[in-house]
Amino acid sequence: MKAPTPWRIRIARVLLFLRIKSSSILKISIVIFLCVTLLNQRKSGEEGYRRLDQISRNNVATRENIAQEGGVSDLRMLGYDSKPQSIGYYFSRDNRARGAQRLPRLQRRQTQKTVTIPEGETKAQLKLLNSRDYYNHAEDPFPPDNCVAQNDWQLKSYPSCSDLHEIGLHDLVRQMKDHNNGNLVGGGNYRDTWLVKDMTGKKLALKTLVYDGDFSKRNEDRHRRDALVSEQMTSSPSVVDIFGYCSNSALYEYGDNYDLEYAIVAQSSDYPDYYSEEEQLIIAVHVAAAIADLHSIDDPNRASVAHADIQPSQFILIDDVYKLTDFNRCRFIGWNEVDSKPCGFFVGNNPGHYRAPEEYKYEEETEKIDVFSMGNIFYNIMTKKAPFEELNWSKVPELVINGEHPSMEKSITNSTNAALKAILNATMMAWTYDPQERPSARYIANYLLDELNMISEALLQKSGLSLF
Template structure:
């Protein structure tokens, strides 16, 4: 993918970070949240397989539930032009494979610290019933602070069906493959434990335990050969630390650690002096009930032995006596014909061999483990599922609860092992029961940025709508109101949410107000949410009380709430006009936010009422030669303490007056305003 390409209109590709067996990785920049992210694009040869795509999306979405400082966070999953992509946290650093190569030998204490972080991440995943399936140093990142972070959780399952045909991919993963996976069995949590043991082996020795020219040869070694001793490579390694490797990499899953937490606890004390005399770990050897097939050489050697035994038995005196009692026949010449027992000996030997082979076949039939298949109980009730398991000679183990948007409440989502798996009879199978679709608790988004909030909710599955309104008190792009109340728990895929978003103040292109009366000008200002200020001047051309000029002028573009100054005519100047006093009075209008504070404490109030209470409506009345207290001189909206200058024109020796009304209440007045 070329640099500069914007994926889904949001993720701008910066540069390529690397190529893997399954996906290509790019550094990208999230244009909405303004942060660097890693983008993984599914490889071209995997994009045409519907099952791979479904698993890729399902497993990646499941991985978004994993919250752990040692797991690379998955932010988003999407598709564009047939390209399946995954958006993840960008970790600046290197992978563990390169880290081992650059820093080996690594101090034992640092090895333990790295493994403890990895085990913490795996434990979190296993608690969410997510198996990694492809744990290897290449999937573990080390950032600049030496914090380990596991990536590609769940993605490996999409690759498993193709790995046998992808040589390079297998060679990268088969070194860490558990014996049961190498045999073609299902990966379990114990399989991840095995891979962790191999990673610990590599941290301690700098190399993997098994090498080979092909993936098959390496896989064979995993279930046929014992793990080489790390102490033979480095004798300084304590026996307790080697025992962690040996137990984690036991051939039988039941001999390994119960979970990642148990392995972490054992690893934590492996350098303790108290464990200095610890013996080498040896898995418990017991009869697992499997049929032992005798080699063909054993069967072929049994016949001569049986024949020899029969011959010796016929040569004993008892046989001779028996032979003497055998009737004798006389030929035509009168000679006796003796009957030899050779034929009887061969018959007895053949019978012994026949009985021996029959016994072996009967033993094989009796002791061969009886196999059965896990029935498909998806969508069934727990009671029905248990009954089906009993019919299949299987036992139900733990019953887990899990959210599901596809399976009804109290119905089986899946089993572990999966349906169709061949198992010995009486094997334990765990059930996962649906609790219904996963619900999401909505927050209070009022005042938040619409762009980032909408992107987050849409990634979770919400359908988000926008309604835009003008506002003089809420900045553009901020959410003023939401259609679904904060605190409600809803199913994202079934929920539409509408946000009322501020576009800021609307713009107004001023009309020509010259020659308008004061009342006409005030009506225009009210309709367009403008504030008016008035000046006065004598004019012989413009009738008294009409507008001589305006500032800003006609055609100017202003914001709602802006102030426009109009100069009104006093009429023609007369001789008496010179005997007037002109002066100004400054008045401070305090802002009252008591309503806003009381409303913010009331969680049931809507955002619109909260927004309106964040400002005061102020009306000023003036009395002088040009104004009357019965009409509004100036109307304005304030959001903080504001000072205004009131101009007065009164006859010499006379007084003016003013009155200030805030939200319907008179807060200031003076009925005797003079020049001095």
């Protein structure tokens, strides 16, 4: 009886018949293995997306919703879609933006990507160097012509990226088990604000470039200025502390009690008694002291920084003090060595209800724009209304340019209450039309502190500040 042929010999005969080498078998096996692996990954990824789609959305996430929930930890609650991967931003020959290009999933895993740009696209990009689009995304020039920086720090940057990398950011866009870590609690035109915790459990405010914002030199320089001013203001009890900065993101002191705008608008409707006149005066002292500290960052008699966006939402209640924050729109003030005086600056877009006449006229500006805006905050504190809030902001500039002020009730203008009279007097000082005649923030802060001290030394102690 003939012995059976071993299976190895049978396979070798088949391969010989098919003229297939053993090395090719290994290659074919590897290809089959990779295909099966990628297919399984794709299926698991699609299942993950389906699970995300099951998360309920809330497209009307209001300030009240956020306050009640302690923040928003899932961006889909705000109506955001998943952010696409992008590989650049370029324009077509007919000057239409191609935008951020989304890549196929497999191509995203490649370490190198090839982008084919049609003929003529490169020339179109070069033309952007002289275009309005390029100018709008470029950093603001500093120092201006014929001026120099007042201080070296105005030209520098001190990033501390390691401090930010210690914060776990991988779950910021997902619903997390710990709802007190990673919540989206606020934001502005340029940045989103997240509640995060460091390794010790301490609450911090992480600010990142807004979710749908593009990187630009202008935005990067905004955040550089914000970090520099925050760092220089560390000694002031009236300014929010900074703990780390890297490119378009930074870590700040966190406040559980939200901002002054929320306190005025929301709490005034919830609590009929609102703040007493004395408490209003303490808040006015906080506001004036913060702006005064900013304007005397290097020299008590000469400003080197203007905030350029003073409004109630920029003051956060931390440890019973309303502290100033958000310096990303600030302007550094240079020095004219020929004329031996500070250099003014220009801002290309000044919307809103809280601005000074020279801002609406787009004239040369100084730190005195912050003083005029401070008067509008005082008005807001006394009346519980924004200046000219019944009007669309586009109609406000003409009124302010013509020297008109928002109306106040007689109960305020004719009041005999010492605290309310002090705030009213400070408001009229701040509303001085001519910026050269307008008193400094320090002058108004000292006036309010004097008035507070005369009313009660206990109130002065309660303010957490002292006479300068």
